[in-house]
Amino acid sequence: MEEYKRRLSLILAETGSLFFDRGLILKDGRPTPYFVNLGGFNTGRLLLELGTFFAEMLVTRSLVDKIDIIVGPSYKGSAIASATAAALFQYHDRDLRFDYDRKEAKKHGERSSSAGFFVNNTFFDGCRIFVADDVVTSMGTKYELIEKIDKESMSRSFHCQIVGLGIAVDREQTTAVYDKEGSVVLNKKGSNPIAEFTSRTGIPFFSVAGIREIVEYLHSNKIPLSISGEKRAMDEATKEEFDTYMGTYGR
DSSP states (O other): OOOOHHHHHHHHHTSEEOOOOOOOTTTTTOOEEEEEEEEGGSHHHHHHHHHHHHHHHHTTTTTTGGGGGEEETHHHHHHHHHHHHHHHHHOOOOOEEEEEEEEOOSSSSSSSOOOOOBSSSOTTOOOOOOOEEEEOOOOOOHHHHHHHHHHHHTTTTTOOOEEEEEEEEEEOOHHHOOOOOOBBOOTTTOOOOHHHHHHHOOOOOOEEHHHHHHHHHHHTHHHOEEETTEEEOOHHHHHHHHHHHHHHOOO
């Protein structure tokens, strides 16, 4: 396990950004024994650390030389994009642009007739974009961001290439399955959202770390984390519940 993955695991545990509890429900309606919320990275130190994890992943994967702009979907992704750009400059002497999208196109205060979907106006013809975000479940926000990038580039008559999508923590699970009434079907695997995304868009997918390796590291090293509101090392029952969950919904 790379050092930056270990540091990410430790900070997820330290801040409570990764926690286990009863009664947790994902956005897609499925129950889950754990949750990841990078809102816990809420200080200058922690934000720089988060950017450092992404920066080291980009350097380790030999991606940094293929990128001009780091784009994060609002809202959490915007902080990740700016932190990653800052970390790349501070620790790797690479000064890349960063940007993030508006929830709606800006219609005032601009000389340009562009659609104005992005705040920092960093796009240029031939630019290479890397999308950075926190986690992924259904990929819905990622498709929305790609659509905005396409609209922005078309409105400016630019050609923009998205060279990759990167997230902090990959939940490594399949999509939810629903019945005819729209209710989630429990204990049934759906499709692989990552495989569908790369097939549909042609954009490679990357993650700083996967949830399996994070949980395994914390469990085997007896690192305290939040379990049912208590900070303690992961017990065997919690680990078994996680493994069962991944066996049911994991990809």
